[in-house]
Amino acid sequence: xxxxxxxxxxxxxxxxxxxxxxxxxxxxxxxxxxxxxxxxxxxxxxxxxxxxxxxxxxxxxxxxxxxxxxxxxxxxxxxxxxxxxxxxxxxxxxxxxxxxxxxxxxxxxxxxxxxxxxxxxxxxxxx
Amino acid sequence: xxxxxxxxxxxxxxxxxxxxxxxxxxxxxxxxxxxxxxxxxxxxxxxxxxxxxxxxxxxxxxxxxxxxxxxxxxxxxxxxxxxxxxxxxxxxxxxxxxxxxxxxxxxxxxxxxxxxxxxxxxxxxxxxxxxxxxxxxxxxxxxxxxxxxxxxxxxxxxxxxxxxxxxxxxxxxxxxxxxxxxxxxxxxxxxxxxxxxxxxxxxxxxxxxxxxxxxxxxxxxxxxxxxxxxxxxxxxxxxxxxxxxxxxxxxxxxxxxxxxxxxxxxxxxxxxxxxxxxxxxxxxxxxxxxxxxxxxxxxxxxxxxxxxxxxxxxxxxxxxxxxxxxxxxxxxxxxxxxxxxxxxxxxxxxxxxxxxxxxxxxxxxxxxxxxxxxxxxxxxxxxxx
Numbered sequence: 001x002x003x004x005x006x007x008x009x010x011x012x013x014x015x016x017x018x019x020x021x022x023x024x025x026x027x028x029x030x031x032x033x034x035x036x037x038x039x040x041x042x043x044x045x046x047x048x049x050x051x052x053x054x055x056x057x058x059x060x061x062x063x064x065x066x067x068x069x070x071x072x073x074x075x076x077x078x079x080x081x082x083x084x085x086x087x088x089x090x091x092x093x094x095x096x097x098x099x100x101x102x103x104x105x106x107x108x109x110x111x112x113x114x115x116x117x118x119x120x121x122x123x124x125x126x127x
Numbered sequence: 128x129x130x131x132x133x134x135x136x137x138x139x140x141x142x143x144x145x146x147x148x149x150x151x152x153x154x155x156x157x158x159x160x161x162x163x164x165x166x167x168x169x170x171x172x173x174x175x176x177x178x179x180x181x182x183x184x185x186x187x188x189x190x191x192x193x194x195x196x197x198x199x200x201x202x203x204x205x206x207x208x209x210x211x212x213x214x215x216x217x218x219x220x221x222x223x224x225x226x227x228x229x230x231x232x233x234x235x236x237x238x239x240x241x242x243x244x245x246x247x248x249x250x251x252x253x254x255x256x257x258x259x260x261x262x263x264x265x266x267x268x269x270x271x272x273x274x275x276x277x278x279x280x281x282x283x284x285x286x287x288x289x290x291x292x293x294x295x296x297x298x299x300x301x302x303x304x305x306x307x308x309x310x311x312x313x314x315x316x317x318x319x320x321x322x323x324x325x326x327x328x329x330x331x332x333x334x335x336x337x338x339x340x341x342x343x344x345x346x347x348x349x350x351x352x353x354x355x356x357x358x359x360x361x362x363x364x365x366x367x368x369x370x371x372x373x374x375x376x377x378x379x380x381x382x383x384x385x386x387x388x389x390x391x392x393x394x395x396x397x398x399x400x401x402x403x404x405x406x407x408x409x410x411x412x413x414x415x416x417x418x419x420x421x422x423x424x425x426x427x428x429x430x431x432x433x434x435x436x437x438x439x440x441x442x443x444x445x446x447x448x449x450x451x452x453x454x455x456x457x458x459x460x461x462x463x464x465x466x467x468x469x470x471x472x473x474x475x476x477x478x479x480x481x482x483x484x485x486x487x488x489x490x491x492x493x494x495x496x497x498x499x500x501x502x503x504x505x506x507x508x509x510x511x512x
Contacts, residue, residue, distance in 0.1 A: 093294040094445030
């Protein structure tokens, strides 16, 4: 049963990973970090990613509430040099957290990274 | 975070900022001026004590004045605990032998980090001061407690907030029996027991600890009245693996509150018994269907949001977020107005006329008549002279 630090270290092993953090989107706290944040600042990156996560979880169009499933699984943003991957943690209680992984666009395989991050997110909370 | 040696002034009087007319302490603190000036005057003599909140004895003059809400009412919370054992020893050990010269003006408060978010309540202010001193222990108030270790927040709890046990048992991760089996181990070893028995994963336990800490801190930081007490010997039930600075905690709580207000800008439903209206929603909500249905089914007009959270095994905050969204969609309401948290101060207790002067038997006057009541009070006051 890995802890948060082990999961973050594992996420940094994904090809092209630049930095990863575990963020609580109700309050913007970076609970754990590894690698480098955007512009070297994980706190700012966590705050910005929180805005994105709130936009998804708090709006009915994206949260898709009628399926009965947890609000959203992930968010992918593609910028000039990076992929930004947000993966929501399916905690059994109200842990409103997500993994925020930044990838180098030239080095990363987006489909593979998404699958591996999903597996890490599941392992974080399910023993 | 802010170690005392880096932040305590080495020179007796660092230069003041260019706006010295009102010292920063008086701006940053919710406590009114007339209470702080004498406290700041003591600062030079009691520099090793965690803060002015713990050095003042109770102000007895205010407690006997039950008048209407005036500025003096807001200052009563500062009548904090007596000087604790830790602060006494710290003073005796680290205080210089020669007393420092008293400053003519209020102390420039060298160790409190001034930022855009000034402490909004007396609890926040006291916690900020304790953290700046690198204190270890628990700051208790009537509505919750925050545990510090070396000036960093490691745990928080509040009477109505969800605990780690509520979260884990409510979510079905462990049974109530398994939880109760671990309780006799006492504070501090419960986490080892849960991890060692393989019941809960390390990641999940840390998330539960954080959720419980933030739930407790949200209640605790809002305390603005009541007596505060610092207990250096308190041992928290759980410790965050990554402790938070007080500034981080206050920022996090503030963002949580603003998210709530963004959904439905009223705190009326936070403590009131909730009732499902049964009406069709006026708009779609982002609350997942199962969560929504369970919450609406349990909202029977008798349970408040924190009680619903415990019943459903959810965090208090997550439930409040759902409640406000459902209220915005017209699905939840409070059947009667929320209990007023601060009832107006009781009327001045009327000095009853001495019974010995009254004739026996039923009174011949109607004391509910305001004019009669006024005459009775006047008579009682005259007799008391």
